[in-house]
Amino acid sequence: MNARGGRGAQPPPEDTSSPYFLHPSDNPGVIFVPRQLIGSNYTTWSRSFTIALLAKNKLVFVDGSIPWPNREDLLYQPWISCNSMAIAWLRNSVSSQICSSIMYLDDAYEIWSDLKERFSIGDSARLYQLRQQLVSLSQGNSDVSSYFTNLRIVWDEFKNSQPISWCTCARCTCHSAARWHQHQENDCTMQILISLNPEFSQSRSHILSITPLPSLSKVFALVIQEERQRHIEGNQSTPPVPSEQPFANATSNYGRCLSNFLCTHCGRTNHGVDRCFYLHDFPPGFGREKNKPSNATGSGGSGFSGGRSEFQNHNNTDQ
Incomplete structure (x- = not known):
């Protein structure tokens, strides 16, 4: 089968691995993501929608991997069905205002590209807001788990707004993407350590002494371990001796x-x-x-x- 819609044998309908396969549960009314696209949440929305399309094996109809075939192609009708299904899913996942702006577009790839061009990471104001949140975020009264989760939410959106890599190779041989990803992970680790409360200074010093710097998951495990240890030590402190004053008062x-x-x-x-x-x-x-001997007579009276x-x-x- 030609992956780009060229002439070839039509895949059997029971082939579940084919992108042209439509499960009986696949219908135009399916809503893939819990929150619709409203514009400002494009980064998180596109991530969630992409994962849903991958699960359905239909991302190829949205990212342009399988373009519109010729009418004479045997895969023309299956492609039309899958493309129409992807369009319906896209319309269900955006707000009513945005939906009206893509109502007359008949290609899922064209709709996807239009949404990306309008709402993607080119928003400098949103980048400024994310960076400002990262700088001002601190643990405060939150526990380690809540603090780590809040920071990771902001950081992931900020990281996805950055370029994937700076590589210009046709086929990357310099491992630029891997190095760039590691740099971002280290940057997030530093941000977490900076924002921790002073009581975790011992864990912070220990983590910074490790070469190379541990992963985010490892850093979280080390810090949460110290927090749990502090909690255990607090619960095992010697209980106060009950006062004897209440007993003395009761006796008095x-x-x-x-x-x-x-x-x-x-x-x-x-x-x-x-x-x-x-x-x-x-x-x-x-x-x-x-103590006197009793008399035989009158002893009772005397006594x-x-x-x-x-x-x-x-x-x-x-x-």
């Missing part, structure tokens, strides 16, 4: 409550009505008589009298 209050007991029967303190000897009788041998007198004297002394 308990003694104060005992001294404030007032018998409602005899009017004396230090005992309640349920333990009043005057009401419930004195125990045997109470007071001075408790009660002595006990009662001793109890009265004791309470009077307390008062």
